[in-house]
Amino acid sequence: MTTYKYFIGTDIGKTTNAVCVIDELENRKLERTIPNTKAGMQMLLAKLQSLADFDLTTALFCMEHTGIYCQPLVSFFYPIGANLWLQSAVHIKHSLGLKRGKTDKADARLIAKYCIRHQRDKRLLALTDSVLATVRQLAQQRERLMEMAKQITDLSQDYQAMGLLTELKLHQQTSDIALVALRKQIKVVEAQIERQIKTSPELKTNSLY
Incomplete structure (x- = not known):
């Protein structure tokens, strides 16, 4: 089983994504709002690579399944080897009694916490x-x-x-x-x-x- 160092919660929006990155101790390491475009994903990757000992192989991305709005992130990060976990919004909402936050940033934090606490149940994305x-x-x-x-x-x-x-x-x-x-x-x-x-x-x- 892979030991992850970073857990990346992403609240996917139509035009922007809120991102929260925590380590294995749930310390917040990065928060960012990025455009939901290829350029936004390039910005995010640059920020992630500035974190100490960051490697895509030991990072776990978690996001709600939002259909087409996940595609900029999937299309950019999946081909370069990122571990992507798309989970049902209903499942995330009800797990651990989590409630939606008042802002996209708060929701990204909740998704990051869900990611680390339920990592054993992850189902990584696999596309042909x-x-x-x-x-x-x-x-x-x-x-x-x-x-x-x-x-x-x-x-x-x-x-x-x-x-x-x-x-x-x-x-x-x-x-x-x-x-x-x-x-x-x-x-x-x-x-x-x-x-x-x-x-x-x-x-x-x-x-x-």
């Missing part, structure tokens, strides 16, 4: 190469589409903040149709990711249902 490759490609496409939509909305907000109402109106007239199309396509890609992850026995077992 073909499923992982497809999910990674879809997750990357979703990130690109979201970035394009963000650029459009950010520019609208900039015009609004600067009081450039004429420019704002023209921008909206020439980009609203594209923005609607982008958001629709994001949902299509998300549905494709959902279908892919449902082909994994591990993800089915650890699902919310």
Whole structure:
């Protein structure tokens, strides 16, 4: 049985993840909120590697199974050898009488504690190469589409903040149709990711249902 040195609780959100890292004595070593994107995962890895004696082989990640929103973390960390444990939100909530915190950061702390206290019951994620490759490609496409939509909305907000109402109106007239199309396509890609992850026995077992 692997002896883990670090336990990483992650509260997965649509756009951001709250992360809490504790050691085997439940001392808090790192807390961070990161974008739920590839860039956010790169930031997290850099922070983890700054911890004393950190190694992915002796770190255990635990998170609630949230379907597509887990994919940036899974797609980034799984291929580099991370130990990923996706658990039912209901199971985490009821174990040890844990209750949801008032903030995402508090929830990440609770998940980290759940991770260390129930590590003997873990079921590590195992994806086939073909499923992982497809999910990674879809997750990357979703990130690109979201970035394009963000650029459009950010520019609208900039015009609004600067009081450039004429420019704002023209921008909206020439980009609203594209923005609607982008958001629709994001949902299509998300549905494709959902279908892919449902082909994994591990993800089915650890699902919310």
